[in-house]
Amino acid sequence: MLQQFGLGNGLFTAPLVTKGRTRSITAENPTGEKGIGGKEASNLGVARKGRPCIHLNKGETVTLAEIQGTGILQHFWMTVTDKTGAKGHDAQFVLRDLVLRMYWDGEETPSVEVPLGDFFCNGFARRNNVNSLPITVNPTGGMNCYFPMPFRTSAKITIENQHAHDIGGFFYTFNYTLVDDLPENAAYFHAQWRRERMTEIGKDYTILDNVKGAGQYVGTYLAWAALERNWWGEGEIKFFMDGDVEWPTICGTGTEDYVGGAWCFSNLNTNEPESYSTPYLGYTYYKDAAGIDAWYGHQVPMHGMYRWHLPDPIRFEHDLKVTIQQIGHDHSHLFERSDDVSSVAYWYQREPHADFPILLSVKQRWPR
Numbered sequence: 001m002l003q004q005f006g007l008g009n010g011l012f013t014a015p016l017v018t019k020g021r022t023r024s025i026t027a028e029n030p031t032g033e034k035g036i037g038g039k040e041a042s043n044l045g046v047a048r049k050g051r052p053c054i055h056l057n058k059g060e061t062v063t064l065a066e067i068q069g070t071g072i073l074q075h076f077w078m079t080v081t082d083k084t085g086a087k088g089h090d091a092q093f094v095l096r097d098l099v100l101r102m103y104w105d106g107e108e109t110p111s112v113e114v115p116l117g118d119f120f121c122n123g124f125a126r127r128n129n130v131n132s133l134p135i136t137v138n139p140t141g142g143m144n145c146y147f148p149m150p151f152r153t154s155a156k157i158t159i160e161n162q163h164a165h166d167i168g169g170f171f172y173t174f175n176y177t178l179v180d181d182l183p184e185n186a187a188y189f190h191a192q193w194r195r196e197r198m199t200e201i202g203k204d205y206t207i208l209d210n211v212k213g214a215g216q217y218v219g220t221y222l223a224w225a226a227l228e229r230n231w232w233g234e235g236e237i238k239f240f241m242d243g244d245v246e247w248p249t250i251c252g253t254g255t256e257d258y259v260g261g262a263w264c265f266s267n268l269n270t271n272e273p274e275s276y277s278t279p280y281l282g283y284t285y286y287k288d289a290a291g292i293d294a295w296y297g298h299q300v301p302m303h304g305m306y307r308w309h310l311p312d313p314i315r316f317e318h319d320l321k322v323t324i325q326q327i328g329h330d331h332s333h334l335f336e337r338s339d340d341v342s343s344v345a346y347w348y349q350r351e352p353h354a355d356f357p358i359l360l361s362v363k364q365r366w367p368r
Helices: 088-092
Strands: 021-026 054-056 061-068 071-080 098-104 112-115 135-138 142-145 149-151 154-161 167-178 188-196 205-212 215-225 237-241 281-287 302-308 314-316 319-324 327-329 334-336 340-349
Touching (some): 061 071, 149 188, 188 205, 205 340, 314 319, 319 340
Parallel strands (some): 112 188
Antiparallel strands (some): 054 167, 061 154, 071 142, 098 112, 098 154, 135 142, 188 340, 205 319, 215 302, 215 314, 281 302
C-alpha cells in the first residue's frame, strides 16, 4: 500500500497510521529538525513570531530546504512581497525574476528550474488565483504545491533572486515525511520552463524535448500572449513518445480543447472569454486588449491556462517530446500565426535526466 511509503495521501488514507515521520521546514526552523522550531525572538519575546520570512539579496541564491534521508515532499507554500526598491517597469516582474530549483539525491543539475510565478501557474509575473488539485494560489499570492516529490537520499530546494533589487520578505513552508523506503517504481518530479517571445510561423512551439528514460507526463501550464489579431487557439498539442519522429502518437484538437474549454472560452451572454479553475483544467488568467498594458507597452491580450494529466498521465518508456501549434482563425479560415508563448512542463521520470536548455536571462523573460 502506497500509504506506508508516505504516498497516496487523501481522505481515503487519512485514518491509516504509518511509521512515517512528519517534518516541516520554515524560516523559524530552517533544518526541519525535531523539537527545535519557533525559537526566534521578536519584539514580543522568544518564540513569538521571531522569523516568519527571509531576506533575499539581489543576485543571491538561498537554499530554502536541504533534507538528508529518504522521504517525500508533500506540500509547500510560498509567498513574496512585491514591494522592492525597484520603480515603474522594473518593479513588476518579481514573480519572473525569482528562479525556483530542486535537486534530488545529490544531482548536480536541477530537476526543476522554473521562474517562481510560472511554476504556480502565475505567468506574465501577474498574480491570479488557481484552484486546482496539485497547484493552488489563494488571495493574495499564497502559492501552494501538492505534487508529491519522492527522494531516496536527499532533497535540496533553492531560490535565486535575479531581480533588480533586494527582496525584503520571502515566506515559505515545506512539509515532508521521512520514510524507511520507497517503492522501486517511484520516479522523480521534474518541471521545466521555456519561452519563445515570437514563435516561428508554421513551426510548432516546443513545450518539452530530449526526455530520455521511463516516466509519465503529468501537466502543462501555458502563458500565451496573442500578438496577432483574431482567435489564437486552434493549435493542436502533440506528444511524440518512444520513437515517434514524423507523427505523434497523441494529437489534440485545439488549444482551448486541451485545457477542457470550448468555443474560444466565450461567455454566451457577453461573448468575452470566461475564466475557470477546476481540479485538473483551468483558464485562470485573461487580460483583454483594452488600454495600454505595462507588460508590453501596447495592446496585447494575455491568456494563462493549465492541464493536469493526473487521472490520465502520458506514459512513456524511452523518450518524450511535447509540442503545440500556433494556429488562428479569422471567422472564415485557419491561418498560421506568431505569438509570445511561455510554458511549464511537469513530469516524473527515473534519473538521470537530460540537461535542460539554458534558462533565458531576466531581460529575455520580460516583454519583448
